[in-house]
Amino acid sequence: MREGINDIYCSLREGFKGDLLRPGNPSYEDARAIWNGMVAKRPGLIACCTDVADIQAAVRTAFDSKILTAVRCGGHSLAGFSSCEGGLVIDLSRMREVTVNADARRATFAGGCLLGSIDTATQKAGLVFPSGVVSHTGASGLILGGGTGWLTRRLGLSCDNVEACTLVTANGCIVRCDSRENEDLYWGLRGGGGNFGIVAEFEVKLHALSAVTLVEGLTPEPHIQRLLEFWKEFMADAPLDLKWNIDLRIAPPGGQKIPRELCRRPVASSSLVWTGDPEAGRRYLRQAISLCNPESVNQRVVSFLHLQTMADFCFPHGRRYYTKSGYFTHLDDDTIGRLLEGLGSIPSW
Numbered sequence: 171m172r173e174g175i176n177d178i179y180c181s182l183r184e185g186f187k188g189d190l191l192r193p194g195n196p197s198y199e200d201a202r203a204i205w206n207g208m209v210a211k212r213p214g215l216i217a218c219c220t221d222v223a224d225i226q227a228a229v230r231t232a233f234d235s236k237i238l239t240a241v242r243c244g245g246h247s248l249a250g251f252s253s254c255e256g257g258l259v260i261d262l263s264r265m266r267e268v269t270v271n272a273d274a275r276r277a278t279f280a281g282g283c284l285l286g287s288i289d290t291a292t293q294k295a296g297l298v299f300p301s302g303v304v305s306h307t308g309a310s311g312l313i314l315g316g317g318t319g320w321l322t323r324r325l326g327l328s329c330d331n332v333e334a335c336t337l338v339t340a341n342g343c344i345v346r347c348d349s350r351e352n353e354d355l356y357w358g359l360r361g362g363g364g365n366f367g368i369v370a371e372f373e374v375k376l377h378a379l380s381a382v383t384l385v386e387g388l389t390p391e392p393h394i395q396r397l398l399e400f401w402k403e404f405m406a407d408a409p410l411d412l413k414w415n416i417d418l419r420i421a422p423p424g425g426q427k428i429p430r431e432l433c434r435r436p437v438a439s440s441s442l443v444w445t446g447d448p449e450a451g452r453r454y455l456r457q458a459i460s461l462c463n464p465e466s467v468n469q470r471v472v473s474f475l476h477l478q479t480m481a482d483f484c485f486p487h488g489r490r491y492y493t494k495s496g497y498f499t500h501l502d503d504d505t506i507g508r509l510l511e512g513l514g515s516i517p518s519w
């Protein structure tokens with residue numbers, strides 16, 4: 171039988187160490203907000219877990235009561251999967267502990283970590299866990315869906331670097347999943363998304379890296395088609411140390427390194443990251459920016475933490491976001507034509 175939210179609150183209160191927030195509680199409004207302001211759901215109860223026993227208690231209560239339930243790490247699901255209307259949110263945002271074993275190049279971190287919490291801890295030892303490009307993104311949602319970022323070409327997806335997970339299953343049990351124990355779950359968790367249970371802790375591989383060469387530049391509209399064709403040929407053979415992202419956009423009305431003639435004009439904005447020896451990368455970077463406006467080019471060596479946080483301000487919390495995305499197996503002429511068509515219809519910067 172379905173229980174009311176008050177019954178669920180009362181049964182969960184026994185022994186739960188974190189906060190249980192209901193509408194009306196002074197902390198409720200902040201706690202219910204997720205990154206995408208377009209998703210304004212009002213859960214009946216937010217269970218802010220402090221440890222794995224709290225997660226187990228919340229999961230068991232959800233299971234017994236059959237209440238609509240959502241799990242939240244960083245709250246960055248664009249579709250708002252980490253909230254629900256009237257139901258229970260199991261919130262892991264107080265579980266952000268990271269432990270680094272520098273000698274073994276391994277880390278363990280809790281299921282509520284943001285990417286920034288992991289980067290800050292691992293960089294103290296000059297090590298990295300390959301993840302996404304915005305530091306306030308939740309690690310759990312990102313890893314469980316695969317996880318791409320600046321280091322993907324060189325080090326694989328985030329989920330490729332997961333050695334083991336500690337999971338709370340739907341019946342509230344704790345299981346370990348790795349290549350020897352519960353291998354099927356371990357396989358599913360690395361890219362299969364949520365819904366296999368709640369990951370309380372990840373164990374991951376780390377890699378040595380503390381600085382990269384970063385080059386940014388703008389290509390004016392008449393050369394964008396040639397740039398995309400060049401990118402396709404060039405990246406097919408480029409070393410894995412090179413990552414080259416291109417955004418088609420309208421250049422802002424002003425700012426550092428934006429030549430006056432490109433302001434408010436359609437451009438291709440390139441960001442290139444070279445993770446290897448800077449001297450060895452020089453040749454590739456020079457070739458790659460050959461179609462950029464020379465005045466717009468900015469090349470420098472930056473710390474890994476700078477790289478990981480430089481886009482944070484572009485994606486503030488609470489705006490009403492709507493996005494669509496797709497994967498291409500290759501970039502053919504028709505796709506390039508469509509991309510250029512799309513660029514022509516962007517209304518603003």
Ligand SMILES: Cc1cc2nc3c(=O)[nH]c(=O)nc-3n(C[C@H](O)[C@H](O)[C@H](O)COP(=O)(O)OP(=O)(O)OC[C@H]3O[C@@H](n4cnc5c(N)ncnc54)[C@H](O)[C@@H]3O)c2cc1C
Nearest residue numbers: 243244245246247252281302303308310311312318364369
């Ligand atoms: C600004 C921004 C930048 C992004 N950049 C990148 C990027 O560079 N690379 C990339 O690959 N993706 C990127 N993404 C996409 C991002 O990886 C997904 O939106 C991801 O789901 C966010 O994770 P989260 O923990 O914040 O999400 P949440 O909204 O908290 O959760 C998302 C889903 O994961 C489930 N979940 C959360 N925690 C757990 C857990 N511990 N155990 C089991 N299930 C759980 C939830 O139930 C929900 O279904 C970005 C998204 C945003 C908004």
